[in-house]
Amino acid sequence: MEFVTAEQMREVDRYTIQEIGIPAIVLMENAGRAIADEVVRLVMQRKDSLAGERWLVLIGKGNNGGDGLVCARHLTDAGIPVTLVYAVAPDQLGGEAAVQQRIVEALDLPRIVYADEAEGIPDMRSYTGIVDALLGTGTKGAPRGVYASLIVEANSSGLPIVAADIPSGLDADTGAVYDPCTQAELTVCLAFLKAGLTQYPGAKAAGEVVVRYIGIPPWLPAGLEGAGVVLTEESLESELGLDAGRCRAPDGHKGTYGHVLLAAGSLPMSGAGLLAAKAALRAGCGLATWALPASLLPHMLGAVPELMLAPIADGGIGAWDSAAADEVLRLLAARDVLAVGPGLGRFPGEAEFLRALWEGAPRPLVVDADALGILAAAGGLTAWKRRDAATILTPHPGEMARLAGLTTAEVQRDRIGLARRFATEHGVTLVLKGARSVIAASDGQVYVNVTGHPGMATGGSGDVLTGIIAAMLAQGLDAVQASAFGAYLHGLAGEQAAAARSNPASLLAGDIIEAL
Ligand SMILES: NC(=O)C1=CN([C@@H]2O[C@H](COP(=O)(O)OP(=O)(O)OC[C@H]3O[C@@H](n4cnc5c(N)ncnc54)[C@H](O)[C@@H]3O)[C@@H](O)[C@H]2O)[C@@H](O)CC1
Numbered sequence: 001m002e003f004v005t006a007e008q009m010r011e012v013d014r015y016t017i018q019e020i021g022i023p024a025i026v027l028m029e030n031a032g033r034a035i036a037d038e039v040v041r042l043v044m045q046r047k048d049s050l051a052g053e054r055w056l057v058l059i060g061k062g063n064n065g066g067d068g069l070v071c072a073r074h075l076t077d078a079g080i081p082v083t084l085v086y087a088v089a090p091d092q093l094g095g096e097a098a099v100q101q102r103i104v105e106a107l108d109l110p111r112i113v114y115a116d117e118a119e120g121i122p123d124m125r126s127y128t129g130i131v132d133a134l135l136g137t138g139t140k141g142a143p144r145g146v147y148a149s150l151i152v153e154a155n156s157s158g159l160p161i162v163a164a165d166i167p168s169g170l171d172a173d174t175g176a177v178y179d180p181c182t183q184a185e186l187t188v189c190l191a192f193l194k195a196g197l198t199q200y201p202g203a204k205a206a207g208e209v210v211v212r213y214i215g216i217p218p219w220l221p222a223g224l225e226g227a228g229v230v231l232t233e234e235s236l237e238s239e240l241g242l243d244a245g246r247c248r249a250p251d252g253h254k255g256t257y258g259h260v261l262l263a264a265g266s267l268p269m270s271g272a273g274l275l276a277a278k279a280a281l282r283a284g285c286g287l288a289t290w291a292l293p294a295s296l297l298p299h300m301l302g303a304v305p306e307l308m309l310a311p312i313a314d315g316g317i318g319a320w321d322s323a324a325a326d327e328v329l330r331l332l333a334a335r336d337v338l339a340v341g342p343g344l345g346r347f348p349g350e351a352e353f354l355r356a357l358w359e360g361a362p363r364p365l366v367v368d369a370d371a372l373g374i375l376a377a378a379g380g381l382t383a384w385k386r387r388d389a390a391t392i393l394t395p396h397p398g399e400m401a402r403l404a405g406l407t408t409a410e411v412q413r414d415r416i417g418l419a420r421r422f423a424t425e426h427g428v429t430l431v432l433k434g435a436r437s438v439i440a441a442s443d444g445q446v447y448v449n450v451t452g453h454p455g456m457a458t459g460g461s462g463d464v465l466t467g468i469i470a471a472m473l474a475q476g477l478d479a480v481q482a483s484a485f486g487a488y489l490h491g492l493a494g495e496q497a498a499a500a501r502s503n504p505a506s507l508l509a510g511d512i513i514e515a516l
C-alpha cells in the first residue's frame with residue numbers, strides 16, 4: 001500500500017480537482033460520508049445498535065473541518081444525533097468548508113462555538129463519541145489555542161475518538177506527535193495513507209487506520225512520487241516482484257540456494273554469531289559458514305550440526321584483529337554473501353579489518369551491530385571505497401545516530417526522511433530497525449515493514465534479522481528484496497513466536513528462528 005506526505009496529498013488533490021475535474025466539494029462530500037460510515041461501523045461493532053448514541057464533531061477552520069461538517073450531517077441522517085463544536089467562529093470557514101457550513105446551518109444542527117466558551121464543553125460525558133475534524137494535512141506546527149484545549153478535552157473525556165484523515169496534532173509526514181495530539185480509536189485516512197501514520201508515535205495516536213476511497217483515483221498520477229510503500233503480501237509481489245509464497249524449485253540442490261559466510265562472534269558474545277548463522281540456515285540458504293575466533297570453535301562444535309565452522313587465528317584470546325580480514329576474504333571467494341558484525345566486539349585494528357572487507361569483498365555485504373559501530377567510528381562510509389556489490393546496513397536507532405552524527409531522538413523524529421536521504425547519499429540499502437522498520441533503497445524508494453511484535457525487543461533479535469537477510473541474498477534476491485522480505489519474515493516469525501507463548505515478554509531471539 002502506497003503512502004504519501006501532506007505535500008504529495010495536496011498535489012494529488014490539486015491534480016484530481018484541476019486536471020481530472022472532480023469538484024472539491026464532491027471529494028469533501030465523499031470524505032465526510034466515509035468518516036460517518038466508519039463511525040457507524042465502530043458503534044455497531046461495539047453494541048450493534050445506534051440507540052443512545054450522541055456524538056460531538058470537532059470542527060476546525062480548514063477542509064478537515066469541512067469533512068467533519070459533512071460527517072455530522074450523515075451521522076444525523078443515520079440516526080446518531082450530533083453537536084458541532086466549532087474551534088473558530090462558523091463565519092470564519094472558507095471555500096468548500098463554508099459551503100458545508102451553510103448546509104448544516106440550514107439543517108439547524110446543534111452547535112457550540114467553542115471559541116466563545118469560557119469553560120470547557122458542557123457535560124462532555126453525556127456524549128458517547130467524538131469525531132476529530134480539527135486539523136488535517138494543513139497542520140502547521142503544534143496545535144494552538146482553542147485547538148489545543150479541544151484536543152486535551154477530547155483526550156481526557158474517555159470517549160472513543162474517530163480522527164478525520166489524521167489525528168489532530170500529528171505530523172503527517174514523520175509520525176512525530178505534537179503536544180497535544182489526539183489519541184484516536186480509529187483514523188479514517190482519506191484517499192491515500194499518510195506517511196506519518198506508519199511510524200510511532202503517530203501509529204499509536206492513530207489507533208486502527210482505515211484508508212477510504214473518496215473518488216480520487218487510487219493510483220498516483222504520472223510523475224507524482226509517493227513517499228513509500230507499506231510491505232504487505234501484495235506489495236511484496238507487485239512492488240518487489242517477490243513470490244511471497246515462493247516454494248523451492250524441485251530440482252534445487254544446496255548450491256542453488258547459495259552459501260552464506262558470517263564473520264561474527266567473540267568470547268563474550270559468541271551466541272550472536274550462532275544466532276545469525278542458524279537464522280540464515282532456517283531462512284533457506286543452502287550452506288552457511290561461520291568464521292569465528294579459533295578459541296571459540298571447540299565450544300561451538302555440534303551446536304548447529306548443519307553449520308560449517310571456520311576458525312580464525314585469534315592468539316587464544318577469542319577476539320578479532322586486523323589480520324583476520326585476509327582469511328575472511330579467502331573464505332568469501334567460495335561463498336556468495338558476507339555478513340559481518342553480530343557479536344564481533346570492538347578490538348585494536350578494527351578499522352583496518354573492516355576497511356579490508358568493505359573495499360575487498362566482491363560480494364553482497366551485510367553490515368550489522370559492532371561492524372556498524374566500527375564503520376561509524378572510522379568514518380568509513382565517506383572515506384572507504386566499496387567494491388561494486390550490494391551493501392546493506394542494518395542499524396537500530398542508536399547505531400543509526402552514530403552513523404549519521406545525530407542523537408537517537410533526532411533519528412526517531414523523522415525515520416522515513418532520514419533513511420531515504422542516508423541511503424541515497426551513501427548508495428547503500430538501509431534497514432532502520434525499530435517498530436515499523438524502514439527499508440530505504442539507494443534509489444530513494446522506501447518501504448515500511450509493519451509486521452513484528454514488542455516481544456522481539458530482546459537480545460539477539462537483530463542477529464537473527466542479519467542472518468535472514470544474508471540468506472535471502474544468497475538465494476538470489478537483490479539488496480532491496482532481501483532487506484524488505486527479510487524484515488517482513490522476521491516480524492512475521494516474531495509475531496507467531498510471541499503468540500505461542502503465554503507471556504510474550506519471555507520471547508527469545510531463538511524462538512524467532514524456530515518460527516521461521
Ligand atoms: N479537496 C481537498 O483538498 C480535500 C481535502 N481533504 C481534507 O482537507 C484536509 C486538508 O485541509 P486544509 O489544507 O484546509 O488544512 P486543514 O483543514 O488540515 O487545517 C488547516 C487549518 O487549520 C489551521 N491550522 C493549521 N495548523 C494549525 C495549528 N497548529 N494550530 C491551530 N490551527 C492550525 C489553519 O488556519 C488552517 O486554516 C485534509 O486533511 C482532508 O481532511 C479531503 O477532504 C480530501 C479532499
Ligand SMILES: [K+]
Nearest residue numbers: 135164166168
Ligand atoms: K483530524
